[in-house]
Amino acid sequence: MSPDKVFVRLRPTEAVQAVKKAKNCVVIEDECEFEATGVLDNASQDETFKAVGRPLVEATLRGISSTLLAYGGIGSGKTYSLFGGKVNHERGIIPRALEMIVQKMGSAQIQVSAYEVRSTDHIVDLLTPGPIDLVTCTVGGQLRDISSYPLKDGQSVRDIMKLIETNRTINSHQMTSITILQHDEAAGETIKSQLLFVDLASAGRNSVVSRQLSLLEHVVVTLGCKRGTRVPYRECRLTHTLQASLSSETNTALLCTLQPDKKLLSEALATIRFASRASKMPISREVRDRAPDPFLKVAELNKEIETLKRELSVQSLLTRGKSTMGIEPLNANQIAEAQRQVEEYLAGGQYPDVISNRQLCAVFTAFKQVLAKVSEEMKPKGAPTPVEDTKGNKSAKTSAKGNSGKQKNDADDKPETPTPKSAKRGDKGKNDKKEALDKRASASKVAPQTESTLSDEIEKDAGADEHPEPPEKQVSYKMFREGEGRVVVRLLRDAEVQAINLEKVSQEQAEIYNDRIKIRNELKRKVRNTPDEVLPDGRPVITEDKLADILKLKSLKQELTDAEKKFHVSKAKAEYCRDQARKIAERVVIEFAEWEKRTFGLESKTPAQEA
Numbered sequence: 218m219s220p221d222k223v224f225v226r227l228r229p230t231e232a233v234q235a236v237k238k239a240k241n242c243v244v245i246e247d248e249c250e251f252e253a254t255g256v257l258d259n260a261s262q263d264e265t266f267k268a269v270g271r272p273l274v275e276a277t278l279r280g281i282s283s284t285l286l287a288y289g290g291i292g293s294g295k296t297y298s299l300f301g302g303k304v305n306h307e308r309g310i311i312p313r314a315l316e317m318i319v320q321k322m323g324s325a326q327i328q329v330s331a332y333e334v335r336s337t338d339h340i341v342d343l344l345t346p347g348p349i350d351l352v353t354c355t356v357g358g359q360l361r362d363i364s365s366y367p368l369k370d371g372q373s374v375r376d377i378m379k380l381i382e383t384n385r386t387i388n389s390h391q392m393t394s395i396t397i398l399q400h401d402e403a404a405g406e407t408i409k410s411q412l413l414f415v416d417l418a419s420a421g422r423n424s425v426v427s428r429q430l431s432l433l434e435h436v437v438v439t440l441g442c443k444r445g446t447r448v449p450y451r452e453c454r455l456t457h458t459l460q461a462s463l464s465s466e467t468n469t470a471l472l473c474t475l476q477p478d479k480k481l482l483s484e485a486l487a488t489i490r491f492a493s494r495a496s497k498m499p500i501s502r503e504v505r506d507r508a509p510d511p512f513l514k515v516a517e518l519n520k521e522i523e524t525l526k527r528e529l530s531v532q533s534l535l536t537r538g539k540s541t542m543g544i545e546p547l548n549a550n551q552i553a554e555a556q557r558q559v560e561e562y563l564a565g566g567q568y569p570d571v572i573s574n575r576q577l578c579a580v581f582t583a584f585k586q587v588l589a590k591v592s593e594e595m596k597p598k599g600a601p602t603p604v605e606d607t608k609g610n611k612s613a614k615t616s617a618k619g620n621s622g623k624q625k626n627d628a629d630d631k632p633e634t635p636t637p638k639s640a641k642r643g644d645k646g647k648n649d650k651k652e653a654l655d656k657r658a659s660a661s662k663v664a665p666q667t668e669s670t671l672s673d674e675i676e677k678d679a680g681a682d683e684h685p686e687p688p689e690k691q692v693s694y695k696m697f698r699e700g701e702g703r704v705v706v707r708l709l710r711d712a713e714v715q716a717i718n719l720e721k722v723s724q725e726q727a728e729i730y731n732d733r734i735k736i737r738n739e740l741k742r743k744v745r746n747t748p749d750e751v752l753p754d755g756r757p758v759i760t761e762d763k764l765a766d767i768l769k770l771k772s773l774k775q776e777l778t779d780a781e782k783k784f785h786v787s788k789a790k791a792e793y794c795r796d797q798a799r800k801i802a803e804r805v806v807i808e809f810a811e812w813e814k815r816t817f818g819l820e821s822k823t824p825a826q827e828a
């Protein structure tokens with residue numbers, strides 16, 4: 218039952234009133250207030266049906282099982298509201314609901330059954346009088362061999378109402394159940410829904426009825442506590458038969474009837490207390506979950522896409538671009554790697570290592586560039602190409618490098634841009650080591666897909682057997698970090714920052730969780746040690762303070778579940794990030810060792826050695 222489905226109906230009176238209506242509130246002795254979905258004061262039977270009964274009928278016709286409980290003191294108007302008075306316009310909610318269903322569901326299969334739970338705890342059929350057995354099944358108590366009456370037209374409505382009227386007894390709880398079977402053509406399935414009306418006997422008529430109602434109140438309070446708590450349905454037959462109808466899958470409403478007379482104040486207070494407790498029952502999850510918020514769903518999916526994109530880029534880097542999946546274009550390092558493999562293949566090496574489409578494109582581009590370079594070299598010397606016209610000296614140097622006979626002269630012609638090889642041959646030689654190192658570092662910095670990149674690579678390979686002196690480890694790492702390794706090093710830094718942040722969040726979540734557990738244990742102890750109150754009629758009831766504590770426990774339970782979930786999620790995220798950071802660190806070590814080997818001819822070390 219949700220807080221928005223509790224109605225209060227005041228029976229008309231001539232006497233001095235202790236209870237009055239103010240908007241949607243019930244004001245008791247001008248002080249205490251109870252806010253209801255609707256307060257019906259001087260309302261006709263038709264108005265009462267429209268406010269309370271019709272929404273439940275509509276929900277049932279939509280396939281959502283619904284229940285209406287009528288609760289109140291002696292002579293307060295429960296039976297009058299549900300079944301009605303003697304004349305036609307005083308028809309109550311049940312006959313009006315049956316009429317509406319007949320009118321709206323002409324072809325559907327509709328069955329009505331009625332029974333009562335007596336103060337002796339026996340169950341009796343009201344359409345074919347006789348005792349009924351209650352058996353336990355998965356959804357609660359199930360009535361065995363109960364009779365049912367098909368609902369076809371106005372006449373069947375009158376027949377059913379008459380049978381119930383004739384057979385029911387006072388001091389009993391009467392249930393009228395309408396089962397509707399509809400065929401959903403689109404889904405190709407049959408939908409079954411039930412509408413149940415419960416006319417509860419009045420508290421205070423006898424002690425057994427009082428006990429049954431007290432147990433029902435206990436069930437209602439427990440339902441409002443937390444999911445998973447054992448609800449004491451089986452304590453009596455009244456609650457056992459109502460189990461399925463009070464479950465979270467049912468749309469439940471409550472009609473509290475009361476007499477506002479001053480001398481009946483204690484009865485009115487008991488009714489209001491029940492209404493207030495029932496209003497704390499949560500709205501059924503299943504009913505609420507039927508329509509998930511589409512905007513929240515889209516936002517959630519977008520967030521997931523972003524996370525997956527980030528993970529893909531890290532994976533792609535870790536596998537050195539060998540990932541078959543990927544959405545981003547290859548980065549400079551990956552393009553350079555494809556170029557290197559093409560050159561290796563042309564020099565008699567292995568086929569380029571191609572897995573993804575993106576790598577295939579990079580390999581073809583590299584072939585195209587080699588081809589362009591070769592055709593360039595085939596041209597007669599001195600014949601300027603459009604590229605040479607625009608690029609001047611640089612392209613002239615490129616074409617000269619292809620000609621090994623001229624290599625020495627050309628190198629000597631350009632002393633201002635010495636390579637390690639030319640520096641050795643020229644005047645500067647080994648003296649200008651720093652300049653040579655800078656040249657190497659900048660050559661490895663970016664690898665754009667241009668002719669000059671390829672030629673630089675070839676030049677590098679040609680001089681691979683002669684390397685400059687390696688500097689201090691720190692200096693060479695700085696060169697690597699600022700050049701070729703800058704992407705992978707930046708990724709490592711980001712991953713570490715993210716891992717540290719997530720570890721901090723995880724720690725905070727653990728503290729919140731532990732805190733909640735402590736508060737819950739204290740509250741549980743308090744609830745256990747607080748005794749129940751005994752009403753003048755002998756009914757034991759939970760005190761208001763205890764109820765408040767039980768409700769607090771309920772919300773704490775939810776908080777605990779949330780905190781635990783958040784802690785596990787943040788912990789898993791932190792561990793995942795830490796693992797990614799570790800893998801990237803290993804990749805940094807490998808790439809740095811390879812770079813050192815290529816740049817200074819040093820033997821590469823294993824990651825374990827480096828670590």
Ligand SMILES: Nc1ncnc2c1ncn2[C@@H]1O[C@H](COP(=O)(O)OP(=O)(O)OP(=O)(O)O)[C@@H](O)[C@H]1O
Pocket residue numbers: 227228229289290291292293294295296297298302387417418419474
């Ligand atoms: N809202 C109302 N308007 C007019 N008459 C009412 C109203 N409510 C109750 N009555 C009258 O009060 C009398 C008692 O009501 P009813 O039988 O419905 O009480 P009850 O709550 O079912 O009590 P119990 O469980 O003790 O039988 C009825 O005869 C009915 O005519």
